[in-house]
Amino acid sequence: MSARAQGIVVEGLVRQFKGVLAVDGIDLTIEPGQIYGFLGPNGAGKSTTVHMLTTLLPPSAGRATVAGFDVVADGPSVRANIGAALQETALDPFLSAREHLRLQASLHGIRGERRLRLQDDLLQRVGLTQAADRKVRTYSGGMKRRLDLALALIHGPSTLFLDEPTTGLDPQSRAALWEEVGRLAREEGVTVFLTTQYLEEADVLADRVGIIDHGRIVAEGTPASLKAEIGRSTVEVVPESSAELHRLVAILGRFGTETAARPGAAAVRLDGKGGLADVVRALDQEDLRAAAINLHSPSLDDVFLAKTGRKLEGAAEDDA
Amino acid sequence: MIEIANHVALISRRSLVRTARQPGTWIPPLTFPLILMAVNSNGLRAATHLPGFPTRSFLAFFMPFAFMQGALFASGIAGTDLARDIDTGFLNRLALTPVRGGALLVGQIGGAVGLGAVQAVLYLAAALAAGVHIDAGPAGAALILLFAIGTAAGFGSLGLWLALRTGSGEGVQSMFPLLFFLLLISSMNLPRNLIEVTWFRDLATINPVSYLIEALRSLVIEGWNAEALLLGFGCMLALMAVSMVLAARQLRLRMTRT
Numbered sequence: 001m002s003a004r005a006q007g008i009v010v011e012g013l014v015r016q017f018k019g020v021l022a023v024d025g026i027d028l029t030i031e032p033g034q035i036y037g038f039l040g041p042n043g044a045g046k047s048t049t050v051h052m053l054t055t056l057l058p059p060s061a062g063r064a065t066v067a068g069f070d071v072v073a074d075g076p077s078v079r080a081n082i083g084a085a086l087q088e089t090a091l092d093p094f095l096s097a098r099e100h101l102r103l104q105a106s107l108h109g110i111r112g113e114r115r116l117r118l119q120d121d122l123l124q125r126v127g128l129t130q131a132a133d134r135k136v137r138t139y140s141g142g143m144k145r146r147l148d149l150a151l152a153l154i155h156g157p158s159t160l161f162l163d164e165p166t167t168g169l170d171p172q173s174r175a176a177l178w179e180e181v182g183r184l185a186r187e188e189g190v191t192v193f194l195t196t197q198y199l200e201e202a203d204v205l206a207d208r209v210g211i212i213d214h215g216r217i218v219a220e221g222t223p224a225s226l227k228a229e230i231g232r233s234t235v236e237v238v239p240e241s242s243a244e245l246h247r248l249v250a251i252l253g254r255f256g257t258e259t260a261a262r263p264g265a266a267a268v269r270l271d272g273k274g275g276l277a278d279v280v281r282a283l284d285q286e287d288l289r290a291a292a293i294n295l296h297s298p299s300l301d302d303v304f305l306a307k308t309g310r311k312l313e314g315a316a317e318d319d320a
Numbered sequence: 321m322i323e324i325a326n327h328v329a330l331i332s333r334r335s336l337v338r339t340a341r342q343p344g345t346w347i348p349p350l351t352f353p354l355i356l357m358a359v360n361s362n363g364l365r366a367a368t369h370l371p372g373f374p375t376r377s378f379l380a381f382f383m384p385f386a387f388m389q390g391a392l393f394a395s396g397i398a399g400t401d402l403a404r405d406i407d408t409g410f411l412n413r414l415a416l417t418p419v420r421g422g423a424l425l426v427g428q429i430g431g432a433v434g435l436g437a438v439q440a441v442l443y444l445a446a447a448l449a450a451g452v453h454i455d456a457g458p459a460g461a462a463l464i465l466l467f468a469i470g471t472a473a474g475f476g477s478l479g480l481w482l483a484l485r486t487g488s489g490e491g492v493q494s495m496f497p498l499l500f501f502l503l504l505i506s507s508m509n510l511p512r513n514l515i516e517v518t519w520f521r522d523l524a525t526i527n528p529v530s531y532l533i534e535a536l537r538s539l540v541i542e543g544w545n546a547e548a549l550l551l552g553f554g555c556m557l558a559l560m561a562v563s564m565v566l567a568a569r570q571l572r573l574r575m576t577r578t
Contacts, residue, residue, distance in 0.1 A: 055578045056412055075578035079416050088409035094341045095334065106330050107417040109323070135341075151413070 006068035007032040007191045008053065008159065013062035015048050022048040024215035025062065030208070032158070033189040035181065037206030037223075039196055039300060041312055045215040046195035047087055050163045053193065054084045067158050067191075080108075083152030084161040089144040093137035097128050097147050100136070101154055108155040122150040125180065142173030149180065159191045160184065166201060178205055199300045199312065211304055211312075218307040227298040230306040234259055234296040235279050236267035240289040251286055255279055265292075327419045331427020332434075339397060339431035346435050349393035353386035353439070354446055360385070360509075370514055375541040380452045383443070384536035385508050387468040388529060390439040392499050394432035394472040399479025399492035402428050406487050411575065421571045425564065429476035436472025440465045452540065460539040463549075467539075470556045471532055475499070477563030484570035506530040528555040 008030040015023040023045045030036045040046050051057035053066055055075040064071045067081040091100065101119045105111075110118060123129045126146035136144065145165060152160060162181065166174040182205060184190040196202055202209050203223045211219040211226075219226055235255070239248050242264055249258065252268040255278065261267035274282075276295050283290055304312040339345055361379035368378050375381050405411045414424060444464060448454075454461050478499075482492045505520065506529040515521040524530050535552020538545035 054416065056415060057576055058578050072578045076418065079577075080418070082416070084416055086409055086412060088412075090409035090413045092334070092338065092405075092408075092410055094338045099334075099337070103330060103334055104413075104417065107327060107414070107419050109418070 006065075006158075007034065008036075008064070008066050008193060010053070010064040011062055013049065013052060013064055014060045015045075015052055015057065016060045021215055023052070023059075026212070026215075026217055028210055028217065028220065030191060030193065032191050033185055034207045035185045035192040035194060035205055037194050037196060037202035037209040038212060039199070039202045039209055039304075039312070040212035041197060044212045046197075046212060047163055048215075049212070050084070050086065050161050050193070050195055054082060054086075054161050055079055080155075081157055082159045082161060083155070083157035085145070085148040085152045085163065085165055086161075087163045087167075089141075089148045091136045091144055091147060094135060096133045096135055097123065097139075097150070098132045100147060100151055104151045105154045110155060118154055122154060126150045127176070141168050142170060142176075145169060145173065145177060149177065153184075157190070159193070162192065162194045164195055164197065166196070166198065174201075181205060197312070202300060209300065211300070211307065213304070213308050219303055223300065226300065226303045230298055230303055232256070232270045232272070233276075233298070234267055234269050235276060236261050236265050236292075236294040236296065237279070237283070237290050238262070238265040238292040240291045244288055247286070248283075248288055248290075251282055251288060252279065254282065323418075324420060324423050327423040328427045328430075331414075331419065331424055332430025335398075335401065335428055335431035336434045338401060339435055345397055345400075346438075349390050349397075349435060349439055350442055353389040353443065356389065357382060357386045357443070357446070364509060367510065370510075372511070372514055374511060377452060377541075379447065379450055380540050381537065382509070383447045383452060383540060384533045385503070386443040386447075387440060387464075387471065387536055388503055388508070388533060389500075390436060390443065390468070391471040391475040392496065392503065393439075394429075394436050395475035395479035395482070395499060396493060396496055397435060397479070398429045398432040398476035399483040399495075400489045401431060402480050402483035403487065403489040403492050406483065406574070407489070415575050415577045421568060421575060425477070425480055425567050425571060428480055429473055432476030432479070433469060433473050436469045436476075437465070439472070440468035443468075447540075454540055455543040456539040460543070464536055464539055467536060467552065467556065470553075470560065474556055474559035474563055477560055477567055481563055481567040481570055484567060484574050487574070502527060502529045507533055528559065531555045532559075 010026055010028045013023055013026040026049060038046050038049065048057065052059045053064055053071060055071050055078050058072060066078045069077040069081065071078050098119060101122065102115065105115045105118060123132050126149060128143060128146055131139065131143060136147065166177055169177065181192055185192050194205060206223060208221060209223050209226060210217050235252065237248055237252065239245055245266060249266045252266055255274045256268040256271040259267050259269045280293065301312045361382050365378045367373060368376050444461060479492055482495050486492060505523045506527045507524050512521055512524050512530065515524060531551040532555050534548050538548035
């Protein structure tokens with residue numbers, strides 16, 4: 001079976017650093033061509049997991065295969081089949097993009113016309129053709145990330161590891177990177193292992209998400225299934241007049257179970273008896289004026305909260 | 321073997337290009353030793369009147385200092401560049417390619433060796449232009465260049481070890497005064513037999529830098545002195561070997577790829 005036809009299999013992966021258990025027994029399976037989002041706060045063990053799967057760090061225990069090769073026993077074979085854009089952009093400020101690509105391709109044994117063709121193609125794909133001969137130290141953060149991605153792809157890997165690839169990027173650069181990653185998986189069948197602390201990134205990009213906290217996977221599934229697991233949407237209404245609050249609660253009670261709301265507002269978790277439109281229609285029929293109506297759909301942050309008791313955003317500060 | 325040689329060439333090329341693009345890196349090694357050589361050869365000229373001083377030209381006597389100082393700069397360049405690679409994660413990028421650790425190390429000192437070659441030619445040209453006569457002739461001059469490049473490679477390898485050990489450019493640079501101290505407590509300014517202070521003479525005698533200097537010096541002011549050359553080349557090769565072994569061992573610890 002070719003490397004491109006095999007994904008990632010991890011069984012009981014552990015990594016310990018002088019008494020600190022950074023990764024505490026991770027199991028996961030990623031099908032070929034899938035985008036797997038690995039979501040968690042700073043210090044959860046995401047990068048350590050990536051370092052083990054890319055053979056940069058040997059595991060303390062457990063087993064993993066990437067593209068069909070064991071990360072411990074077949075390190076060189078794993079490296080030949082993966083590309084990695086790690087947390088640091090890892091670029092030489094004194095070389096140009098073209099020189100970086102030349103070095104990377106040559107070290108992978110790609111030479112001559114083929115190398116030149118791949119260089120030009122990748123520079124075009126990541127939008128760096130115009131800046132190809134400028135030194136990297138003149139590049140913006142977004143340009144560096146794009147070059148990082150190009151370097152990870154130059155040798156045509158079947159599996160791509162992206163460790164927080166959009167940290168520090170502006171929204172436009174982020175969107176461009178997402179588009180390219182999505183295209184790689186969709187059109188070229190590349191398996192993508194993506195770590196992120198951005199909920200939106202995991203939600204938009206990933207076919208499946210694993211949420212990690214303190215070195216363990218606390219939840220795993222598609223973004224939709226994870227969110228559905230913890231509940232339905234919530235509607236919160238602020239009445240124009242505070243005297244109407246009791247009547248509001250009674251109206252909303254027809255559509256689901258009352259839940260916590262801001263002071264002066266009422267909220268209900270919808271239980272399938274109607275959606276937002278139905279709530280608005282009911283308020284109108286009862287002639288109850290609302291100053292504000294908010295629909296809150298469950299997010300991956302809510303999933304994290306349900307599984308760990310903490311919000312994902314700010315979870316790292318809590319642990320510090 | 322061909323693949324390894326190719327990888328060494330690729331990494332060396334990068335190292336040379338990087339060094340060339342950092343004028344702040346190569347201007348001091350090219351100029352400071354020449355300035356010191358000019359200042360000291362004039363200021364300490366009277367030493368040639370000491371009974372037993374081996375030459376009438378203090379510049380000829382002092383010239384090897386420039387090569388040694390240049391070699392120390394080489395250790396800083398090689399070490400700082402590798403420390404930057406560790407810091408930026410570029411070493412991890414290289415670790416994810418098929419390049420072997422040994423090829424990586426040998427290639428990394430490419431910049432230092434390249435600069436060492438340019439330095440050696442420049443110092444020798446300056447000395448010849450100032451009237452220094454190489455007693456060992458053109459073959460001796462060629463050996464001086466070879467020796468200087470080898471010494472730059474040896475100290476460059478020491479810089480690599482320091483970089484891998486400390487992981488920081490500051491760590492590498494902090495060792496520079498210690499290495500410069502080795503230069504000061506050698507036979508840099510006087511022949512060992514003319515150093516009257518016993519402890520200083522003893523230190524200079526056990527200091528391998530003295531033998532590096534004396535090997536170079538012998539080619540300039542004596543001609544072909546087999547003992548001096550054997551001791552000097554022996555120290556140079558030992559420096560290269562020990563530094564490379566230390567660097568290779570440290571690389572295995574730092575680059576823990578499977």
